[in-house]
Amino acid sequence: MLQKIRSVIVEDESAAREALKSYLAKYCPQIEVVGEAHNSKEAISILHELQPQLVFLDVEMPFGNAFDVLDECKDLYFETIFVTAFSEYSLRALNQSAAYYLLKPLSIEELILAVNKVQKHIINNEIFNRNKIIVENFREPKPEKQQVILPTLEGFEVIKMENIIRLQGNGNFTDIYLSDKSKKMVCRFLKHFTEILPHPFIRVHKSHIINIHFVKSYHKGSGGYVVLDDNTEIEISPSYKDEFLQVFK
Missing domain, CATH: 2.40.50.1020 (LytTr DNA-binding domain)
Known part of the structure; x- marks a missing residue:
């Protein structure tokens, strides 16, 4: 039997959290949600405590954004699926880093696709610290000095x-x-x-x-x-x- 992917949801809106959880339960049975966080402060401590394999990470939150969370967790390795309301800036940053992201409101097809891609990485043990590059790009003000994956x-x-x-x-x-x-x-x-x-x-x-x-x-x-x-x-x-x-x- 395939091992479940231990996952954490980081999302400040409770309705959005519940919707994502119910989609995952129904359409992505390989995901086991082991924890939730409502803001970036909570996220940082929960991620260090639970050390999940996958994080569904809201881009904009109270007390800091997704990039702050990744910066504080750069000693951890996990795959990230970003969840974002459309913002040209954050999408460009995520695309440059070849990151997986889902636009709100969530599409079930896109969710299944992103989870399947991440699952493939985890099964093949493709350890690739995309999170580190996303943070470095976010911190680098000169676009030409940024990296592209x-x-x-x-x-x-x-x-x-x-x-x-x-x-x-x-x-x-x-x-x-x-x-x-x-x-x-x-x-x-x-x-x-x-x-x-x-x-x-x-x-x-x-x-x-x-x-x-x-x-x-x-x-x-x-x-x-x-x-x-x-x-x-x-x-x-x-x-x-x-x-x-x-x-x-």
Whole structure:
């Protein structure tokens, strides 16, 4: 028989807590809820006491947010499924860290999907401290100094954003070219990175996103093209040209 996943729910709204518990009981029988916390202070002590394998963590709470909880629990290892009311900032942070998150109001399908992914990690013993990177990113005010977790065919890689020169769409994948001349093939569409990468990244073509810090020169034309520090020439689509030139004004 499959071992249950010991889990804690951290959520300040009692109705939301009860709803999540009843969904888990009904649709995710592999989850055993061993504890609950109503705010970040309670969460920190309960997580140290119970040391669960999985935490359902509300992003915004009284007395601090999810990132404060993770910071205080960085000596613990657990998988996290964030639960959040939509906020562009927190979603970008979670996407950059390849975290699992559920939007309120909860979708049962999304909940089952997230729990199944976490279960797979736990069964395969894929120990990967995503929480540490989420906290580091949250504490780093300069976006280009933050890290992004890239899902590759072999697993995950953690890359500093400032080391990415450019990204190129490649069917269902994205090729990422780095300043050390290496290339990573990532299991995500290019559109995913348009949504999660902050300035200095800019889309210049349906197949290309570039880091403007690596632009060496720009050559005019209907859209024109740029030459990057690694001597790659990247065409600029006419539809992206104005946005590109705006950055350099």
